[in-house]
Amino acid sequence: MTIAATNGTPGLPWGDAEKAAWRASKAKRRSYFDDVLPQIDSLRSALDVIQYGELDYGDDGRYPLFALRSRDWNDALPAALVTGGVHGYETSGVLGALQFAQRHAADYAGRGNLLIAPCVSPWAYERIQRWNPHALDPNRNFFAGSPAGESAALWDLVQPLRGRFLLHIDLHETTDSDETEFRPALAARDGKPFEPGTIADGFYLCADARNPQPAFQQAVIEAVAKVTHIAPADPDGTIIGSKVVAHGVIEYDYVPLGLCGGITGARYTTTTEVYPDSPRATPEQCNDAQAASVCAALDYALAS
Template identity: 50%
Template sequence: MTDAYPEYSIGTPGKPWTEKDKQAWLDQQYQKRSYFDEVADPLNQLRSEGLIYELINYGTLHYQSLSLSDGANQGSAYADYPLYCAVIGEHQVGLPNILVTGGVHGYETSGVQGAIAFIRDAASAYKGKANIIVLPCLSPWGYETINRWNPFALDPNRSFIENSPSQEAKLAMACVAALELPLSMHIDLHETTDSDNTEFRPALAARDAIEQKVWDIPDGFYTVGDTSRPKPDFQRAIIKAVESVTHIALADKDNKIIGADVEQHGVINYDKKSLHLCGGFTDAPYVSTTEVYPDSPNANDEICAKAQVAAITGAIEHVLSQLS
């Protein structure tokens, strides 16, 4: 599609946002749900039940002291958010090392809840077969405020670079590096939502004063491989696993999904390292980004979380079959 997004409510058309504009954007945000109730507490409960071998607090986002304008944010009080890495079983040398990340974009709910559901319902089946680590929610503030960006109007999923300006990305990369594990697989859990077109991409166009082409939101699940290591059989295995849970997105009339060429049913590729995406920060040979569509009339929160679990398990099963 070639239409541009309508004028956004913040900023001056044709000019990138100033710090004042970013503060005006921040003043419009407010807490809509609790990271502590919905993410931190369940993770600690899974740890107490023995489904998590070790729950590492790999850093804290110090957002309690954010400067807020008087009367802004509808009374919300932000917090200092502890970040968690769940180690599923005791490390065994010689097994493939699997990384699962979720909540890089905090508003993409099933990425977070799907990661937690995987730990609860499926991860223990791989003890003795793979070493699995899960970072369920990289962006707690984004989770609470249902936002793509962090409080500084930065997209963590465009920030996986050395000396990253995003603490969400910087701390996650440091956590994985500190584990010193050669990764065989990395799967990053995401959603594509209707709000991408109604809020987040219009905000991006305004923030950067760069026209963003409007694209159709695909109805269904799809994956994003890496152009430098596409692994089509790996992507196909994920699609096949998810098909039993929810429908797969179809290509548009131009044989594209979100503006990218469809490589096979339900699969597109991005150059993840050059775009500084979470899926590109490791050198794992098997890499995929999942995209669930929660706004479909044929989906709901439970289906979306189950689709993420199916994607993870389908991916792991394929990798184990290739490495055995």
């Protein structure tokens, strides 16, 4: 049963009572403190670990927010931001960012500065949810004065460095639950009818419509194609309802939509989308695809 069938009154946006009922229904299913923080802590010998905020969610607990930063940070070098877990349920975004940090970050020492925020939304990670506990989507709330604590904390971390970033890659997934749970919930929350869509089978990228950098996007697609399959367009030439502008690439207007990918003003930006529910992909492949996308993005950006 979807959220849309169990919360609120059809045609009416949720109020505080409906949001509270939604939050109360979200049980903890895994642990940020057991799964993610030990992996971050294990990287202290190679990277600086910085706490950039803390989320206080009352009875649900307090969540410290951590980022990994190049130990040899050099302001003369370009910077790259890697973000994962903006949507906490998108597991390979978190694990892919950590895998990149563990296996590949050292390869870029002395070539560029790395800032990696592997789990932007820990409450949602624990509950395998898209939204934060206030029924806000962090990936629609990246702007000054954001009401989403996850978005506001990352915004505050990044803004002092704005203008120094060459690259920002934001790691996401598209899952079957987008169609069965999260999109119906969005329609119910906003008092709108649910309109069924489709889920793309494979990896794809979402570029910034105002700064698409098509050669850069294709370099990432070509690298990931060696790891897992790239999503084909639907018969109408779209992926998740957006026009396919190149093999495996769609575009969104990052900044007006409040997307994470728009926070740096970097020359090269992209948002990855892995499909973990595909019968053609394993969880390991999904993590590998995310790490490969970061490496390919960095290699292209630094070579340029």
